[in-house]
Amino acid sequence: MNAFLAELGKRFAERWMALLVLPGALYAALVMAASRLGQRHALGLRRLADTVSGWANAYDHRPVPAALLAAAVVLAALAVGLLARGAGMLVEAVWSAAGPSWLADPLVRRRRARWERADQALRRAADRDVAALAAARNAIALTRPARPTWIGDRLRGAGVRVRHQYGLDLEFGWPRLWGLLPEQCRADLLAARGALTQAATQTGWGALYVGLGARWWPAVLAGLVTGAVGWRRGRVAAATLADLTESAVDLHVRDLAQALGVDLPADRVTPAIGRRLTEEFRKGA
Template sequence: MNAFLSALGTKLAERWVGVLVLPGALFTVLAVAASVLGHRHALDGRRLSHAAEDFATRYDHRPVSAALLAVVAMAAATLIGLLALGLGSAVEKVWVISGPAWLTGPLVRWRHDRWTRARAAAEHAPADERAARVAIRNAVALTEPVRPTWIGDRLRGVGVRVYGQYGLDFPFTWPRLWLLLPETCRNDVIAAREAMSGASTQSGWGVLYLCLGTQWWPAALAGVVLLLLGWRRGRAAAGNLADLTESAVDLYAAELARSLGDGPPSGTVTPAQGRKLSERFRKGA
């Protein structure tokens, strides 16, 4: 147990340093540089060098003050990292937002119109072009869009597709199915979820750098790049997460039914049986 706790503590410390302290320390250093350079001297390396030399001279023979300053800088880096995590959570909520209608309605209608046109084109396309047209439709959304973002519709689409195929209410089915999944399968799902969280945190850093860009314009460029990379990584992670969770239902839904004493004779959960199981899972909710 002591070895396990020691390994866990080491892993958490490494994660704390890698996710919070180091990026926060970099941001702190750049914020100090931004206060020295500003917009007018944004790329003036000589000015920054002189400021660094003056700073080093000031604390050269004051070790206690330097140590206290290092502690303050470490605390600031940690707080900034926590702020980035919080902003990342907010960004992730924006990725999967479903309302209010007055705000998201125009985007939903635009995505729905694109999807409707692509579906019509696929339905009326010649046989040799149908696969390409279907791919274009699926690139917009796998199910009829009702969210303003691709990520939101992709994650919501898992429940829609699972219910359409098996009659299973995904939010009530998934916690029970999770308990039956092999460890390797669960680890893959967890890794995909962590990848999505990492992407949203990267976007959170992008928001911070955009704010810093009000004082030092190169930081704004970095913020835009981080936001775009975070969005791209978030799309990939959300697609992977959706694929893995839907695949888990495909592979283990019948096993879940058997474990509840209602094994499907055909080896596949039918929509009627899935609806019956969903009623059992809901317990009247």
């Protein structure tokens, strides 16, 4: 048990360092650089080098102040890392938000109009055009848009498609299905969920860098690149998570029904059976 706890603590420390302290230390270093260079000397590398040399000389052969400074830097890096994680949570909430209506509704209407035009073109298409037109429509959303962002619709679409296919409401069915999933399936889903969180956190870092640009303009460029990469990673992670969720339902929804003693005459879960399961899971809610 002691060996297990030691290994667990080691892994937690490594993850803590990788996700919070190291990126926070880089940001703290850029803050110090920005405070020294400002906008006027934004690219003054010699000025920055002289400053670093001065700090190094000031703490040379002074181990106690140097240790205190190192501890302060670590604490500052952790604080900034936690701030970025909070910003990432806000980014993730924005990605999946349905409102506020005054802001979301125009965006939803715009995305929905594009999707409906693509859907109508698909329905009128000849056989040879179906694949390309279906890809064009699905690039907007797999289901009729109801969220202002692509990521929000992609995550929501998994539940819509499952409800359409099986009559099952994932909000109530997923906790029951989770208990029946194989370990590898759970691990893949957790990894996809973690990738989405990391992408949102990276986008949060981008926002912090852009904010630093008020003092040092090169930080704006770094923030835009970091935010764009995080946003792209978020799209990939959301698509992966939605696909894995649908796959888990496709492969194990029959196990769920059979575990509850539901007879499957056609050896599949029909929408009627799914609605029956949903009502049972709701318990009148």
